Amino acid sequence: MGNSAFVTAIPASEFESWRPKLDTHLASFCERSGGSLEIERLVSDIMAEGYQVWAVIDGNEVLACALTFLQDDAKKTCVISHCSGRDYEQWAGQLLATIRVWSHSLGSTKLEAVTRSGWEKVLRKFGMVKTHVILELKENG
8 A cells, every 4th residue: 555545444423524535435336236225225324333334545535445244143254345446456455454353353253255256366365265156137027
């Protein structure tokens, strides 16, 4: 990451003050969902602490935003469910490392990332491996 860039967790209690800098990323999550996600529902889930929001900050700019949640399973799996940003070479490793430390501190022993196929090569560099493939039928009717 650049010298001034850093990763930070944004608690739900501070989300509204960060929202203007995050709205572009939240809109990206919704656009890429193919209509299955609406921004106000996403914000509601964040405010209810259903997601942990992560931001990669460089000066006054949010380079990237990610959402995680912990599953209530035997391994307390941490899932990186959404990620949006630019210049990922600068921050992907640090974001992943920060999420790993945070989730481990909460008892998580497994980390998953739900991503588009292009992220497989990027995340493989950090020890992640493909375990599943999800196929979609865009219109079921």
